[in-house]
Amino acid sequence: MKFPRTSGGFYAWLFQRLTGILLVILLIIHFAITHNLPKGGEVTYALVAPRLATATWKVFDLTFLVCALFHGLNGVWMVVQDYVHSETAQAWIFYALCTLGLVLLVLGAITVIPFKA
Amino acid sequence: MLEKPSVIKRYRLHVGTIAWILHRATGLLLVLYLMLHIWVIHHVSQGPAGFNKVMKAVQSPLFLFLEIGLLGCVLYHAFNGLRIIIVEFSREGVEAHKQIFAAMMAVAVFLFLVGGVPMFIHFLHVLAG
Ligand code: HEM
Ligand code: HEM
Numbered sequence: 001m002k003f004p005r006t007s008g009g010f011y012a013w014l015f016q017r018l019t020g021i022l023l024v025i026l027l028i029i030h031f032a033i034t035h036n037l038p039k040g041g042e043v044t045y046a047l048v049a050p051r052l053a054t055a056t057w058k059v060f061d062l063t064f065l066v067c068a069l070f071h072g073l074n075g076v077w078m079v080v081q082d083y084v085h086s087e088t089a090q091a092w093i094f095y096a097l098c099t100l101g102l103v104l105l106v107l108g109a110i111t112v113i114p115f116k117a
Numbered sequence: 118m119l120e121k122p123s124v125i126k127r128y129r130l131h132v133g134t135i136a137w138i139l140h141r142a143t144g145l146l147l148v149l150y151l152m153l154h155i156w157v158i159h160h161v162s163q164g165p166a167g168f169n170k171v172m173k174a175v176q177s178p179l180f181l182f183l184e185i186g187l188l189g190c191v192l193y194h195a196f197n198g199l200r201i202i203i204v205e206f207s208r209e210g211v212e213a214h215k216q217i218f219a220a221m222m223a224v225a226v227f228l229f230l231v232g233g234v235p236m237f238i239h240f241l242h243v244l245a246g
Contacts, residue, residue, distance in 0.1 A: 020195075020202065023195070024199060027191055027195065031188065031232055035232070035236060042172075042176060043172055045164070045165040045168040045169050045172075048161060049161070049165075052161065065155075069151070072144070072147060072148040072151055073148070076148055079141060079144075100152075104152060104155050107155055107156065107159055108158075108159075110159075111155075111159045111161060114162075
């Protein structure tokens with residue numbers, strides 16, 4: 001079987017950088033909010049549910065989810081290309097990463113979208 | 118793959134090489150964390166009992182301590198990543214790359230203290246019971 005060989009090229013490179021810049025902001029907010037910083041404390045349903053029930057945080061979490069999954073899995077793909085040289089193996093890994101991304105995207109989305117407190 | 122020229126006895130570990138290895142290692146660790154995290158957070162759809170149960174398990178003293186390391190991984194990867202982006206995009210960046218690296222790491226260390234100290238205090242509280 002002959003698979004298309006793709007490095008993703010320019011767009012993979014560009015979106016790795018764009019999502020990276022977005023993730024800096026998203027992650028700092030995420031840590032500060034979930035850890036109740038600078039006070040610190042436990043993460044409980046009572047704290048998370050009211051927040052997750054609002055449209056603003058749903059949009060925030062979904063943006064975060066998409067950016068983190070794309071950036072992380074595209075990153076893994078970059079690493080794979082450095083170490084795996086067989087085209088067939090690369091192609092299988094590429095499809096495996098896409099599937100993994102899709103499963104995690106659906107799992108994350110069904111957590112957030114229908115959530116009611 | 119390029120062969121190592123035979124005149125080179127061994128590679129030296131330059132700051133840039135170490136920075137790159139750490140960037141790669143923290144990136145891969147974050148992917149692992151993200152997969153587990155999405156699964157753990159999914160328990161929120163089971164209501165308070167299910168969510169609090171799984172959150173209790175991942176907020177034991179051991180996990181709280183590891184989370185400080187997670188913050189470190191995030192901050193290193195984030196600010197080294199920004200450094201890569203700046204140096205690639207600007208001509209001045211190439212010339213001043215050492216200063217840019219130092220400045221980025223300074224911000225990362227500052228944020229690590231801002232976030233890590235309260236997390237560490239919380240860890241000690243939980244440890245003490
Ligand atoms: C916080 C903001 C982040 C920034 C600014 C950022 C930036 C970057 C940049 C610029 C690259 C490309 C490096 C290169 O071309 O050599 C990269 C690679 C990577 N990132 Fe991130 N990143 C961030 C967050 C994350 C997160 C949350 C994850 C995991 C879910 C992640 C996982 C990866 C992986 C696996 C790579 C590939 C590493 C390699 O090729 O050596 N990053 N990151
Ligand atoms: C130890 C530190 C962390 C804690 C306590 C934490 C906690 C949480 C909580 C409580 C939620 C539920 C939604 C909300 O409250 O907004 C959530 C969602 C999320 N977190 Fe984290 N988080 C942490 C670190 C991270 C890191 C490092 C990443 C990225 C690699 C991340 C990525 C996400 C994403 C993408 C979502 C949305 C999940 C979904 O759509 O189902 N978190 N996190």
